[in-house]
Amino acid sequence: MSCNRYTLIQEKNRVIHSDARLLYLSTAKYGGDWHSLPHTHDFTELFFVIGGSGQFSIENELYPVHVGDLFVINPNVEHTETSLNAQPLEYIVLGVENLQLFLQNEQDDRFCVVHFQNHMEDLLFYLRTMQREIETKPAGYEMVCQDFLDILVIQLMRQTKFSAALIPLNRRSSHICALVRRYIDNHYKEEITLEHLAQITHVSKYHVVHIFSKEYGISPISYLAMRRIEESRQLLTTTDFSLSYIAHTLGFSSSSYFSQAFRKLEGVSPTEYRRTHKQQKAEQSSASKA
Numbered sequence: 001m002s003c004n005r006y007t008l009i010q011e012k013n014r015v016i017h018s019d020a021r022l023l024y025l026s027t028a029k030y031g032g033d034w035h036s037l038p039h040t041h042d043f044t045e046l047f048f049v050i051g052g053s054g055q056f057s058i059e060n061e062l063y064p065v066h067v068g069d070l071f072v073i074n075p076n077v078e079h080t081e082t083s084l085n086a087q088p089l090e091y092i093v094l095g096v097e098n099l100q101l102f103l104q105n106e107q108d109d110r111f112c113v114v115h116f117q118n119h120m121e122d123l124l125f126y127l128r129t130m131q132r133e134i135e136t137k138p139a140g141y142e143m144v145c146q147d148f149l150d151i152l153v154i155q156l157m158r159q160t161k162f163s164a165a166l167i168p169l170n171r172r173s174s175h176i177c178a179l180v181r182r183y184i185d186n187h188y189k190e191e192i193t194l195e196h197l198a199q200i201t202h203v204s205k206y207h208v209v210h211i212f213s214k215e216y217g218i219s220p221i222s223y224l225a226m227r228r229i230e231e232s233r234q235l236l237t238t239t240d241f242s243l244s245y246i247a248h249t250l251g252f253s254s255s256s257y258f259s260q261a262f263r264k265l266e267g268v269s270p271t272e273y274r275r276t277h278k279q280q281k282a283e284q285s286s287a288s289k290a
Contacts, residue, residue, distance in 0.1 A: 049070075176212075184223060
């Protein structure tokens with residue numbers, strides 16, 4: 001009888017790749033009607049070029065890309081891609097949170113590019129399998145895709161000088177909260193829903209509410225209302241705009257809802273607040289003349 005036993009040796013400081021979570025997989029082929037604009041994400045994107053050629057613009061610098069190239073764009077790095085019209089760029093991209101990839105001994109950890117022309121079949125096998133799972137959604141497809149992501153990252157590290165680093169969850173949560181808050185501050189006059197906030201942060205709306213409330217002690221929708229009320233106080237005291245105009249301008253669905261939200265935060269109605277302010281201003285003016 002012959003028997004062989006192989007014991008797994010757990011390496012110290014081993015990166016646990018399952019902490020990195022696949023957010024999405026998408027395929028794209030450049031066309032004349034596609035105009036990509038510079039943008040950033042708070043997660044890592046892996047672009048694997050499967051057709052055509054073009055350029056990646058990364059923080060205003062251009063880098064050529066060809067079939068078999070893998071571009072890794074780490075979080076918060078401004079980027080976009082362009083295509084050569086004669087050879088439309090085609091790629092598969094993965095969005096992955098909680099993970100950064102960078103090349104060893106490279107000082108620039110914002111992004112990296114690796115040429116995988118000799119290993120295209122291997123990488124395409126993993127990517128196409130993940131794509132098929134996501135498209136057909138059989139039972140357990142999320143787990144299968146996550147497992148294939150872990151295998152893909154390990155294969156990348158084996159075949160190159162890639163190193164991986166996990167992004168602490170608390171740092172990612174703080175970044176998401178700051179992104180939501182900044183978005184509300186810049187767009188509070190527009191219609192904003194939890195679904196929209198979830199879309200721009202790539203997490204569920206329930207997770208957005210949970211981490212935002214934990215970070216700031218207030219829900220995103222309550223913060224939105226507070227931000228609108230802050231602006232309404234300025235309009236009430238410096239203009240003669242009607243309540244309906246102010247409500248509409250600041251994104252409230254109606255003047256009655258505006259009044260309700262204002263009273264909840266300020267303890268008085270908008271009309272009472274305006275009248276009180278005018279009385280105080282008139283009294284101060286009389287006092288100064290006396």
